[in-house]
Structures are given as C-alpha cells and as structure tokens.
Amino acid sequence: MSLEPTFRNIRGTFDILPRDGRSEGAHDMPSRAWQHVEQVVREVLERFNFQEIRTPILEPTELIARGVGQLTDIVTKEMFAFRRGDTNYVLRPEVTAPVMRAYLQHRIDQQGAVQKFYYIGPCFRAENPQKGRYRQFHQFGVELIGAETPEADAEVIAAMMAVYEAFGLKNLRLRINTLGDAESRPRYREALRTYLLPLADRLTPTSRHRLETNPLRILDTKDERERRLLEGAPRIIDFVDEKGRAHYEAVKAHLQALGIAFEEDPFLVRGLDYYTHTTFExxxxxxxxxxxLAGGGRYDLLAMDLGHDAPVPAxxxxxxxxxxxxxxxxxxxAFPEEPPLDAYLVSLGEEAMRWALVEAQALRRAGLRVDLDLKGRSxxxxxxxxxxQQARYAVLVGERELAEKRAVVRDMRSGQQQEVPLDELTDFLKGTVRVSS
RNA sequence: GUGACCGUAGCUCAGCUGGUUAGAGCGCCAGGUUGUGGCCCUGGAGGUCGGGGGUUCAAGUCCCCUCGGUCACCCCA
Incomplete structure (x- = not known):
C-alpha cells in the first residue's frame, strides 16, 4: 500500500483524477464533474453580471492578518505562511481580502460604478481535515463592491441561492442576522460582557477567554449549557441604530419579495472580523x-482595515x-457523462501504426474525438x-488494408463492419457520426 | 492542537481462540478465435499483511511506538 520512498499528496489535499477511482488522496469525483460544477457556477453568476476576477494564491501575510482579523482562528492558527527574504507570504485562506486589495490597488473605486466580481479557485487553511474540510479546498464566491443599499445584500444572496437552485438542491437552510456597525458593535459587546461576566464560571474555558478577546464569538457556541445561559442575553438588534435596523428590515423584505425563504438567527456571528450589518449562512x-455550504455578509469596514482612507461599502x-x-x-x-470517443484506430504492424498516428491527426482536425493504440498491442x-473507451467506431488497418487503401470500420454497438477507402474515411466518419448522434 | 475508530493485492473485503507456501470478488494481462471488443471458460501477474520495535518455539493475528486514513471537537467553505 505505501512504500517508504514514494511520495504522497500532502495531508488534507487531494488529486482530482480523470476517472473516479476510489483511492486515498484522490477526490471521489472525476475532473469532468469538477469542470461541470465550475461551469454551472460561472453561467449562473455571469447571468447576474458578476465578472471573474483572478487574484494570486500568494498574498502578503499582513493583508490577511489585517483583513480577516488578528484574533481570528484563521490568522492565529490556520495560515500556511512563510518568510522569504524580508517578505511574509501566505497561501490565501479566503478571497475577500485579496479581492478588496485588488479593487483598491487598481483604483477601481474611481470608476464609480458598482463592481460585481466572482471568483473560483483554491484556498488554504492548516486545519485538521475531516469530512467537508481540507487544507487545500476550493471556493467560489462573489464580491459586490460600491453599493451600500439593502438591495445589494439581497442581490448577493439571490445570486448565491441561484447557484444552488441551478443544481436542484433541496432542503437548504438560509439563516441571516445583523451585526450592526462600528458604532453599535462596541456597545453591544460591552452589554454582552456585562451579562456574561457574572456567569463566567459556568462558561467553557475558551468562552471565558473570549469574554476578554471577542465576546461576540461566544454567541455561536454549540455547547448546550452555554446556549441556555445565552437565552437571556441581550440581543444585537436592540443595539443597532435606526439606520442599521432599517437596512436589516429592508434586506428581509427584499428576500421575501424574491421568494427566498430564510430564518433569523440572532446568534449567527461569523469568525471573520470584517463583517458588519448583514451576515448569512x-x-x-x-x-x-x-x-x-456557503456564508457571507456585508463588510463595509474592510477597506479601511486595509488602510484605505474611506469606507467602501461591500x-x-x-x-x-x-x-x-x-x-x-x-x-x-446526475453529472453529465463522459463524452464517448468517435473512433479508435486499431493498427497492426509498424507501418499501420504510423498510418494511424497520421490519420488520427486528420480526423481530429475534422473535429472528431479520436484515439489510437500507442503500445503496439495485439x-x-x-x-x-x-x-x-466506448468508442463509436473501431477503424482497423493492417498491411492488407494499407496495400488496398481501405480500412475496416466496425460499428462497436451493432458489431457490423464495412470497408471504407482510406481517403474517404474522414467524410465517412464525420457523416455517419453526425447522422447517428 | 485534542479525541475516537481504522490500516491485509490497483479497488472492496475474508483470514476462527497466534501455528504449515496469506485468500476471494472486481479490475489488469494472456490464451480459448494464425487479424477483432462486450458474455463465457482457462491461466497469469500483483502483497516487506502501513512502518519500526517487543513478547513467543511461532504473529497478519498479542503489546509499545510511529506514520497514514476516517470521523468528531474547535472553527469555517
């Protein structure tokens, strides 16, 4: 099973193979399925006029630290980071901060219009792998930058739901919440601390620690006892100002208008620091x-966290x-099936094999999917x-056929075969293939 | 980082209380058809039983360590 001197893929990563082979270190879906998923994602998002942005996988560590947040799990313990020369690099653990970086760097804000980006690609987090969690994993997503309206929030959620709808996924649960803004959050944070402080001895050690560092994060605990303690806790919504509350109400109204079912979850907080106002999962x-499956929210403060001189709604x-x-x-x-081969060239003898090599090129130029024997087998x-290979036709050529300038063409489904002059082979296969498909 | 479970051919697995040359199905290769697939028949290749150490007359089977996998905690996609 494992020979010592051979290499394996790194823990938490996997190979995507052409055919689905159940094997350790390989994803259980073949590359064809990945292509399909990516294609559907692109089609749906482009229908919303999101346009693809590709940013480097390598980013400066500082960008992520300031973007995602110094105290987040991602930054404190999950980054693949290294130093080279006098620069600190990270393999990106998420794409929002890089996209904002690109947006600001290229002064796209100066173009005035709302920008709608989508991305698709790998991210890296140094966590212990488990079901649905890898060290190199793949994300797609959108960033809508430059609009602060609740309609923008609804548009993003609508795009997200549209992707899953396109795949026909059922039983999905959308939860939403609001985290307020830079004004209300500190006030709520204090209120929550004040409420929890007397209960500190009944909290888990991590929660007790978070009481000092990041009290909001205690809200999404899975610990049943803590959940009960939180039932009487103050609610964020009561600290959000008039404007923020109106925004949240509008988002909900828009979702209803869009026919998107959701439930409110006042305890939904997310592990990335840049979120404000609307969050969802x-x-x-x-x-x-x-x-x-997916998550997101509004992050109006990220641009300033990254050093920009004014907030950029996003x-x-x-x-x-x-x-x-x-x-x-x-x-x-039901994933689309592997497209079958139009023809497989079967050759006998060196000369026939050389003929097959050249003929395959001609057939391919004519648009056919063709393969041939390259091993000189029987x-x-x-x-x-x-x-x-599930080839539609087998084209057999040996010395005899070469001498007589005709090939034996066998229909692999019916088993019937006929002789076709070599110079008519392209037309024959094209014609017949077209008729039969 | 922590915990639980698992680790025998390419894949899925069988190997009873430790005891002769480690097996099956599928897959792969070849033959049955001196130039022809899918079904069937026959044969073959392929395993340091994850690795190391220990107990024992004897270990795939017991013990320890280690590596790897899976799931879970934490958190997130």
Missing part, C-alpha cells in the same frame, strides 16, 4: 458536522466546492481498449 443537512458570499459536491452526491445529482487488446 447557508446550511445543508447532507454535509455532516461541517454543515455550512457585500459578498463564499461557498465551498467540496461541500457542494457532498450535497450533490447525497441528493443523487489486435484483441486494441479492440478491448476501443470497447473500454
């Missing part, structure tokens, strides 16, 4: 412990592709290969 019952979501796959498999999603073995 999409869950699937099919995922196991890592139940979040809202976005991020979604996990591996988790999408889990949900798709659980709901028996005819039987080549036929077996043609069958395995």
């Amino acid at each position: 999409l869950e699937s019952p099919d995922l196991g412990a890592q139940s979040a 809202v976005g979501f991020a979604a996990g592709i591996e988790r999408l796959f889990i949900a798709l498999q659980a709901q028996r999603y 005819m039987k073995a080549q036929m077996r290969e043609a069958n395995r």
